[in-house]
Amino acid sequence: MSEAVTHSAPTSTDLLASLDPLLREWLPRQRWFAGKGRPITGFSLVAATELLPSTAQLGLIHLLVRARQPHALAQDTAQPGDCYQLLIGVRATLPPRLAPALIGRPRSGPLAGRTVYEALQDPRPAGLLLEALRSRARVGELRFERDMRQDIRGDLVPRLVTAEQSNSSIVYGDTFILKLLRRVVPGINPDLELPLALAREGCPRVPAPTAWMLADLADDTHVLGVLQPFVKGAADGWELALRGLAKGEDFRGAARELGRATAEVHTALARALPTVTLGRGPLQSLVDGMTQRLDEAARAVPALRPYAPGLHTAFEALADLAAEGQTWTAQRIHGDLHLGQCLRAPSGAWSLIDFEGEPAKPLAERRLPQPTARDVAGMLRSFDYAAHAQPAAPDGWADACRAAYCTGYAEVSGRDPRTDPVLLRAYETDKAVYEVVYEARHRPDWLPVPMAAVRRLAHPASP
Numbered sequence: 001m002s003e004a005v006t007h008s009a010p011t012s013t014d015l016l017a018s019l020d021p022l023l024r025e026w027l028p029r030q031r032w033f034a035g036k037g038r039p040i041t042g043f044s045l046v047a048a049t050e051l052l053p054s055t056a057q058l059g060l061i062h063l064l065v066r067a068r069q070p071h072a073l074a075q076d077t078a079q080p081g082d083c084y085q086l087l088i089g090v091r092a093t094l095p096p097r098l099a100p101a102l103i104g105r106p107r108s109g110p111l112a113g114r115t116v117y118e119a120l121q122d123p124r125p126a127g128l129l130l131e132a133l134r135s136r137a138r139v140g141e142l143r144f145e146r147d148m149r150q151d152i153r154g155d156l157v158p159r160l161v162t163a164e165q166s167n168s169s170i171v172y173g174d175t176f177i178l179k180l181l182r183r184v185v186p187g188i189n190p191d192l193e194l195p196l197a198l199a200r201e202g203c204p205r206v207p208a209p210t211a212w213m214l215a216d217l218a219d220d221t222h223v224l225g226v227l228q229p230f231v232k233g234a235a236d237g238w239e240l241a242l243r244g245l246a247k248g249e250d251f252r253g254a255a256r257e258l259g260r261a262t263a264e265v266h267t268a269l270a271r272a273l274p275t276v277t278l279g280r281g282p283l284q285s286l287v288d289g290m291t292q293r294l295d296e297a298a299r300a301v302p303a304l305r306p307y308a309p310g311l312h313t314a315f316e317a318l319a320d321l322a323a324e325g326q327t328w329t330a331q332r333i334h335g336d337l338h339l340g341q342c343l344r345a346p347s348g349a350w351s352l353i354d355f356e357g358e359p360a361k362p363l364a365e366r367r368l369p370q371p372t373a374r375d376v377a378g379m380l381r382s383f384d385y386a387a388h389a390q391p392a393a394p395d396g397w398a399d400a401c402r403a404a405y406c407t408g409y410a411e412v413s414g415r416d417p418r419t420d421p422v423l424l425r426a427y428e429t430d431k432a433v434y435e436v437v438y439e440a441r442h443r444p445d446w447l448p449v450p451m452a453a454v455r456r457l458a459h460p461a462s463p
């Protein structure tokens with residue numbers, strides 16, 4: 001594979017000009033494209049690296065391109081639009097097996113007359129990425145790094161994961177999984193930072209990064225991908241909960257183990273990275289954020305409006321405690337925890353994955369220490385979702401799982417999340433409000449699920 005890492009990159013605006021009309025059409029159709037519903041008005045090249053010369057029988061170009069869009073998510077107006085990572089294969093013609101990967105045939109520029117396609121679907125370019133990681137290659141601005149204590153075999157067969165994802169993942173011979181981040185941002189991505197910190201702490205609940213891929217650009221280093229051991233035969237917590245419900249199985253044991261696993265991760269993160277005490281000021285900012293999200297959600301989703309006053313009381317109660325002088329500890333957390341982010345190996349051991357946080361939020365915000373109750377609340381919401389998604393769920397199933405999860409959490413951390421009901425209710429409310437907006441936009445049929453929680457949270461039972 002040495003061919004992969006010997007060609008440096010002619011950064012070429014001609015290259016982008018030749019791809020521009022094809023990408024305008026192809027990019028919005030990708031599941032991971034974050035700017036759906038807004039037209040792409042143009043592209044700018046952030047970096048281009050030729051991993052295999054585009055004139056060869058098989059060419060491979062690594063691209064970081066910024067898609068300009070009106071009202072893009074990026075906060076920095078000096079850099080409007082999101083930056084995407086693309087791996088572009090170049091061939092004379094595509095073999096039939098690669099037909100679904102087609103991007104198109106550029107009419108002009110350096111790629112005129114050739115066929116370009118999504119290279120991750122092609123085993124050879126996918127294999128080449130593994131080899132670059134194995135050999136700690138440097139190509140142009142791309143830097144491939146690895147943990148030398150973990151062995152990476154060179155003969156593993158790649159396959160692209162076809163599940164609906166926010167990013168793209170390749171599994172290598174059921175031994176490793178490489179997650180390539182699609183929307184990339186400058187700075188340290190928690191999806192690499194936190195698993196590395198947990199590995200240093202010896203925490204076995206998160207697969208330890210084996211290798212990672214970076215781009216050293218003028219403004220900062222960008223994390224492009226992370227290779228980690230593949231948990232063989234694993235199923236995620238969402239699948240397992242639904243399967244268990246369909247078969248009438250008791251999920252409390254699994255929920256309790258999951259609570260223990262969450263607490264192990266939190267305890268290790270608190271050891272590995274700084275913790276802070278949140279007093280009145282920071283707590284008020286947190287409450288202000290929750291309040292603002294609720295107000296925006298109520299404007300966007302009319303069904304929420306009658307419950308808004310009741311939901312506000314959840315946030316006001318938290319602000320009142322802070323005003324009375326209560327403080328909370330904040331630390332690095334998962335940031336987007338739900339049953340789908342938990343993998344259970346055939347041995348029964350749980351692993352947590354996907355530490356990226358909520359991708360739509362700015363990186364700096366995602367890396368802030370927060371109360372662990374936020375992750376706990378995310379999981380509690382998920383048990384509620386599972387019970388609503390399965391019509392055969394017996395009464396009390398979600399409550400029993402929620403209780404078992406908190407019990408497991410307390411066994412390991414020494415702190416039962418239920419002993420801080422005001423904080424937990426505020427975070428559950430914040431999450432349910434987020435879910436109302438998410439479901440109204442993406443899955444209107446699911447809106448009744450978070451709405452049931454909204455009704456409960458707006459009128460909590462008296463203690």
Ligand SMILES: Nc1ncnc2c1ncn2[C@@H]1O[C@H](COP(=O)(O)OP(=O)(O)O)[C@@H](O)[C@H]1O
Nearest residue numbers: 165166167168169177207228229230231353354
């Ligand atoms: N270490 C792993 N072992 C086995 N499967 C994994 C592993 N990491 C991720 N997966 C699978 O890949 C899917 C996507 O991973 P995730 O990190 O959640 O990506 P995304 O951010 O794109 O959603 C997961 O739902 C899971 O099924």
Ligand SMILES: O=P(O)(O)O[C@H]1O[C@H](CO)[C@@H](O[C@H]2O[C@H](CO)[C@@H](O)[C@H](O)[C@H]2O)[C@H](O)[C@H]1O
Nearest residue numbers: 166238336338339340378381382383385435438
């Ligand atoms: O896939 P992401 O991690 O980006 O999360 C988004 O989609 C989730 C649904 O796929 C959504 O999660 C909600 O539905 C889940 C069941 O499908 C449930 O387990 C979660 O508890 C619930 O929040 C998530 O909110 C959204 O950000």
